[in-house]
Amino acid sequence: MEFGESKMAGRFFDQWQVGDTIAHEIRRTVTETDNLLFSVMTHNPQPLHIDAEAAKASEFGQILVNGTFTFALMVGLSVGDTTLGTLVANLGYDKLVMPAPVFIGDTMRATSEVVELRASKSRPDAGIVTFRHELINQRDEVVCRCLRSALLKIAPASA
Numbered sequence: 001m002e003f004g005e006s007k008m009a010g011r012f013f014d015q016w017q018v019g020d021t022i023a024h025e026i027r028r029t030v031t032e033t034d035n036l037l038f039s040v041m042t043h044n045p046q047p048l049h050i051d052a053e054a055a056k057a058s059e060f061g062q063i064l065v066n067g068t069f070t071f072a073l074m075v076g077l078s079v080g081d082t083t084l085g086t087l088v089a090n091l092g093y094d095k096l097v098m099p100a101p102v103f104i105g106d107t108m109r110a111t112s113e114v115v116e117l118r119a120s121k122s123r124p125d126a127g128i129v130t131f132r133h134e135l136i137n138q139r140d141e142v143v144c145r146c147l148r149s150a151l152l153k154i155a156p157a158s159a
Contacts, residue, residue, distance in 0.1 A: 010084035012155035013117070013127035020114040022081050028073060029107040030065050038069040065102035067144075074135035074144045077110035088126050088151040096146040100137070107138045115147065126151050 039049045047054035048064045055063045071093075102108070116130035129152055135144040 009080050010082055010086040011152075012086050013129060013152040014154050016114050016117060016129050016152075018114050018117055022078075022112045024077050024081055024110045024112065026077050026080065027107055027109045028077065030069075030073070030102060030104060032063070032104050035063065035065045035069060035104060038072075039066045042066075042068060044068070060101060060103075063104050065104065065106070067098050067102075070098065070102045070108075070135065070144050071096060071146070073108060074110050074133050074146070075148065077108065077135070078112045078131070078133050078148075082112055082129075082131060083150050083152060086152045088123070088153060091128065091149040091151055094147040094149070096144075098144050100141040100143045102137065102143050106143075108135050108143070110135050120151060123151070125154050127154060128152075 035049060038044075039046070044050075044066060046066070048058055048060070049055075049066045050063075052063060055061075058064070075093075111134045113132045114129055115132050116128075118128050120126045120128060129150050131148045131150065133144075133146055133148055134142050137143050
C-alpha cells in the first residue's frame, strides 16, 4: 500500500454477486436522546415522538421512535460492510416499509442482501447494486425494510 492510500471496508461493484448476504456486526440501542435530537433537527413536532404524555395516551402507550431515524439507522448500520469508500452515489430507496414500531431502548441490528446488479449505462467505471436492507430488533421483529440502489465504483486493476 502506498503512503496516503487507504483500504476501505466496502466492496466494489465487481466484488458483489446476487444473493450475497451480510449480517452486520454493529448493533445499536436507541436512546431517548437519539429520538429527541433527530426529531428536533428535522423539525418533526409529532407528539408521538417528543411528548411522553401524548405518547402514553396513544395505542403504543409510550414514545414511538421517529421512523426517519429508524430508516437512517438501518442504512447507517449497513454502510461499513457494503459501500464504505466504494460509493459514487446512492441513487434511491424503494419499497420502504416499517412493519413494527421501534421504542426507546430497543436494540437494532441490520442485514443486507444483494438482489440486483447491473452495469451503469453512463459510467463505464461503475455499476449499480441493489441491496435489500432489513432492521431487526432484539425480539427478532423486522422493524424496517427497503431496497437501496447504490452506484459503486469498479475495483481498480490493482485491487
